[in-house]
Amino acid sequence: MKLCSNIARSAAAVLFLLFAGSAIAGERPADIPEGMGILPVNVPVPTDNPMSAAKVELGKKLYFDPALSKSGQFSCNSCHNLGTWGVDNQATSIGHRWQRGGRNAPTVLNSGFWSKQFWDGRAPLLEDQAKGPPLNPVEMALGSEADAVARLQMAGYNAEFDAVFDKGGISFDNMAKAIAAFERTLNTPDAAFDLYLQGKGKISAAAKRGMLKVADVGCTSCHAGALFSNNKFVAFQYGSDTGLKSVTGKADDDHVFRVQSWRNVAMTAPYFHDGKTATLAEAVDVMARVQLDTVLSKAEVADIVAFLETLTGVLPSITYPQLPRPAGQTLEWHE
Amino acid sequence: MKLCSNIARSAAAVLFLLFAGSAIAGERPADIPEGMGILPVNVPVPTDNPMSAAKVELGKKLYFDPALSKSGQFSCNSCHNLGTWGVDNQATSIGHRWQRGGRNAPTVLNSGFWSKQFWDGRAPLLEDQAKGPPLNPVEMALGSEADAVARLQMAGYNAEFDAVFDKGGISFDNMAKAIAAFERTLNTPDAAFDLYLQGKGKISAAAKRGMLKVADVGCTSCHAGALFSNNKFVAFQYGSDTGLKSVTGKADDDHVFRVQSWRNVAMTAPYFHDGKTATLAEAVDVMARVQLDTVLSKAEVADIVAFLETLTGVLPSITYPQLPRPAGQTLEWHE
Numbered sequence: 001m002k003l004c005s006n007i008a009r010s011a012a013a014v015l016f017l018l019f020a021g022s023a024i025a026g027e028r029p030a031d032i033p034e035g036m037g038i039l040p041v042n043v044p045v046p047t048d049n050p051m052s053a054a055k056v057e058l059g060k061k062l063y064f065d066p067a068l069s070k071s072g073q074f075s076c077n078s079c080h081n082l083g084t085w086g087v088d089n090q091a092t093s094i095g096h097r098w099q100r101g102g103r104n105a106p107t108v109l110n111s112g113f114w115s116k117q118f119w120d121g122r123a124p125l126l127e128d129q130a131k132g133p134p135l136n137p138v139e140m141a142l143g144s145e146a147d148a149v150a151r152l153q154m155a156g157y158n159a160e161f162d163a164v165f166d167k168g169g170i171s172f173d174n175m176a177k178a179i180a181a182f183e184r185t186l187n188t189p190d191a192a193f194d195l196y197l198q199g200k201g202k203i204s205a206a207a208k209r210g211m212l213k214v215a216d217v218g219c220t221s222c223h224a225g226a227l228f229s230n231n232k233f234v235a236f237q238y239g240s241d242t243g244l245k246s247v248t249g250k251a252d253d254d255h256v257f258r259v260q261s262w263r264n265v266a267m268t269a270p271y272f273h274d275g276k277t278a279t280l281a282e283a284v285d286v287m288a289r290v291q292l293d294t295v296l297s298k299a300e301v302a303d304i305v306a307f308l309e310t311l312t313g314v315l316p317s318i319t320y321p322q323l324p325r326p327a328g329q330t331l332e333w334h335e
Numbered sequence: 336m337k338l339c340s341n342i343a344r345s346a347a348a349v350l351f352l353l354f355a356g357s358a359i360a361g362e363r364p365a366d367i368p369e370g371m372g373i374l375p376v377n378v379p380v381p382t383d384n385p386m387s388a389a390k391v392e393l394g395k396k397l398y399f400d401p402a403l404s405k406s407g408q409f410s411c412n413s414c415h416n417l418g419t420w421g422v423d424n425q426a427t428s429i430g431h432r433w434q435r436g437g438r439n440a441p442t443v444l445n446s447g448f449w450s451k452q453f454w455d456g457r458a459p460l461l462e463d464q465a466k467g468p469p470l471n472p473v474e475m476a477l478g479s480e481a482d483a484v485a486r487l488q489m490a491g492y493n494a495e496f497d498a499v500f501d502k503g504g505i506s507f508d509n510m511a512k513a514i515a516a517f518e519r520t521l522n523t524p525d526a527a528f529d530l531y532l533q534g535k536g537k538i539s540a541a542a543k544r545g546m547l548k549v550a551d552v553g554c555t556s557c558h559a560g561a562l563f564s565n566n567k568f569v570a571f572q573y574g575s576d577t578g579l580k581s582v583t584g585k586a587d588d589d590h591v592f593r594v595q596s597w598r599n600v601a602m603t604a605p606y607f608h609d610g611k612t613a614t615l616a617e618a619v620d621v622m623a624r625v626q627l628d629t630v631l632s633k634a635e636v637a638d639i640v641a642f643l644e645t646l647t648g649v650l651p652s653i654t655y656p657q658l659p660r661p662a663g664q665t666l667e668w669h670e
Binding site for chain 2: 004064065082085088090091092098200267269270279305308309312315317322323325327328329331333
């Protein structure tokens, strides 16, 4: 269990600090701007969906299972590929019958730390988010919650759902709960910056300049704290997508999008909600202009990119799941 | 390494037999028809592509990497999914721009044991087969070998190819060699039948009847030996696909297809080269009629299916690979 290993790591870190005393190793370097911190170890867990190893294992199977798409072609992992930092590196993802969605697929990594899900925050929890793509007609395109449950039954998930959710068995809600539980294990500790912050590693001079620059320029007023996101939703006057307004219809929500975390941002190109910005350097330049009315020099952009690259963490090790399937017959896919 | 563990298992089995003496455990049950045997442990390896742990690891990454498709959507694993017994359970697979291929995707499992690859045997080795799908316009749709190499370079595979193929570095040939090396580890020992054959387990009475029936009726004249395939290519007058003739143009090759192995056949529905046969029971019925001019009773079909289900082995455990990608930029995909 990820949580357990995180707790173990946390305990080890405390012990390390106790015995390190006043030595330099283990101390936070003095130049790190206030607020910046190591990735938290404890993911918030809703009280009605406690973590368990069996639930995480079930969630992993569901996450990788193309049976949750009408055609049998797409799984969660198709667009949020855990082999490529929880994204597909597409501007907008390919879905059912080669349709494309309207927004860039954000990374699933560390998503348990976000206050709300989706670019516009329309889903409060991972449990809510996980119900979206299977039924989205341009994504996985199942017709209804009942269709999803029928697929899971046909595939042979009954016993495993019964074991994990002892009373409920297979349901769309429990499918989402299991996926969310798995996603809460997909965190990326031990980025170069995290090691540097703990006195256990170094970052380059360029990265240090970038670290100071993002605080100086004001990026960290939103990209704040250990997550490098204040977990809020702010206006970003860029592109034609009206963001949260497209959900609520409120003028105040015009072009409002979540403040994306910088964690692993170097590995999740292309950028922004429309995915039209191909490089991280371009994204930094655009953000400074649009959000801070600041024109950065090329050298400043390069320094900031060097800093952002230190926020790439370590992916959890994942054993590829063996999915349940009935013997001697196929599932029924549809165009 | 799979081969090493297979060798270890093989040695353990020999020791077990030595010490088991004349006890029943460890002895081959007398009722098993001649020729039937446990899955071999040693996969044939071409002399110009020796196995190594690093090569297998590189091949695994390539196998799971959608960068080998024009759109960035498809990897080898999309159609030969290792979570679902090396197949996608589609009649014919979905490829580039939602096109479908003409033949059912056969399982990659145990494919290192086949004498030739593809339904029509047009590829002598896995190394040859692995070069097909990336360049097939209805599958992964890359334009040329050079396009594939360019993708691998952009993704950042250079160092890993150099480490594995010390002189050659990145090339289309070496890509295929690495994928083939990985595929030679994808074998499925320890099916219920294999354990039964070694006196380590039981199979049902129905499965035993089926085991005798397939020998009695003559199925095993082609589905022969431990692989339950004689590794030959025979005429199968079923459907409009002319098989090997479509490659060679020779009348003798009309409707010639490979004798598929029965290993894991219960998990690789739908059946035959066109994937139009949904259930294993129907496939057994059709084969008996077309190839043996025999009409099986429903009870006989059920017994044979019960036997075939005992040939489902144990999948190798696979750690999902982390794929190389450049920092701060995306690869260039194409429609």
